[in-house]
Amino acid sequence: MIIIPDPTPEFVQSAFYNMLDGLELALEKDSVRCFLRLFAKSPNAMAWNLSITSDTLTCMVSHNALRCAKVVLPGKASWLNGHHANPNCMNPHGYFPIHGVAERFSVNMIKLLFHHGALAKVHTLGDVVIQNLLPLHVAVENTCMHKYLEDSLPPMQYHRDYIYKLVHLLCLLEMKIFLDTVRLAGKTDNLVHEIWNYIMNGKLVQATVLLLASQNQIRKHDCIIESLGCIPVSLRSINSKYRQHRWDWDHRRNRAWQTRDLARENTPQKKATHNRALITVLSWTSGNVDGTKELTEMPYLHPAEQKVM
Template identity: 50%
Template sequence: MAKARKNEATKTASRVDNGMHKGKPTTVIKIDPWNPPYPMHGDGRCTPEEFVRRRTSFLITSRATNTIIPDRTPPEANSQFYFYHGVYPRLLPILEKDSVRRFLRLFAECRDDCMTYGSIIIPEAFNHMVVEDALRCAKVAMEGKAPELEGHCANPNYMNQYGYFPLHEAAERFSIGMIRLLLRHGASTNLRTAGALGTTEALLPLHVAVEDTCLHKYLEDNLLLPKEDSNYPAPTDVDVYRIIHLLCLPEMKIFLDMTRLLAAHTDNLVDEICNYINDGKLL
């Protein structure tokens, strides 16, 4: 099971040919998603300058669409984002207002210093767009079409320094709008956390959604029904009626909608449910 999970999380980091070549099994070709193979210059059909431009464009596209595990951003780049020229304190109020115009202006000013690495927007910057539920800014960042971005994109499948992906962050904050946006731009619901810096290992976005829902203060406040009320059933039936009671409440809609949305895009859903039962967790 652990091996299968690892293969699932890193499936875009390698190309596997399971066919036969001249009666012999073909070998597995490992591909680094950060530095994928690209056509080499030397055929004389373009100038060195044009080749560099094409290579840069190729790498930007690849790094913005491949699954990047682990985080390739060096620690000094993240430090610069938080401390160099005070970018993070300036970015936060922009994301709270979800102002695309102000975001692009700040990005153009700080792009080459601390907002990008390896020609794409660093995960730490994009992570804060997800945390602040800045849907418009996140959309512009993933599309990468604004002139101020100069082709730089945010990758929805790029692990951050804490071992999470954007979809896990959106699920943790019950942001259905952000989840839908990430899915439209290719975010995978089948990538698992890596346990970096104390996070729990091998969690799917669906796991985060379910477990955080169970820990939400709203459920804590409403799970226990008043025992002194004689209209409630005998203790042997209380658990069933608690579930019915909660599922019928309007406030549960956001939790249920989010769980259904993630479950609809999650592979091997039955296996995940069985794992939850085997682990003695609440469904």
């Protein structure tokens, strides 16, 4: 599937906004029949060059109109006359349908988009959006603004018990749909880099959300666990502000490496051991990372890359 900017002419966009009220009524009910009737009446407002416009698909995503989306993505309905929607077409506002789904935490919709070829590694672009955001960033940031987290977490994150409280809240049943969305949106080959950036920028809540949501992906790749296990070694010299509260570096490094070895074994304790490793790393981070400092050693880079830097 090719990623393309929005090719819709301005006169088609104008026609779309003129009939938007009627479209929203159909999408609120998620009525395929109403949508197809509206499309047959005003095809030039929702399609261009055999494609359903990105505005139309974005509107479906915003209303979570799953049944209608199932019709326009393959484009097999006779009333569509061969028109179909491209999930990798950027809308005029500078983001993709997958960004809209990540913002609204619709697990079924995001699965549907991926089924029809949507890509997770697409970035926002333009003057009306925050640029260079992945769908993963949108899902993580919106999860962090959940009322449970805002109301229940203490104001100071540099406290030993902060991470345990945070993990407890994220494991509540009410948070499952949010973590599921982050997990689905996190289909990127650069997961370690995203986690590392959150940690080094002092964004503990974001790092915790991403780590918990991506546990299965992390367990599949020893290099990720090794990289996280090296965090205490890499940051020995950069955090004077919290040095008086710093924990035993070598002890935490050994625990992380032991956890990696145990995670390779096929035992019933595998998942619990891995979760303890995540809490170990994040607990260390909550008391020792200063987001204003720059990292001088990045363990997940190859030696050649380190020399270039």
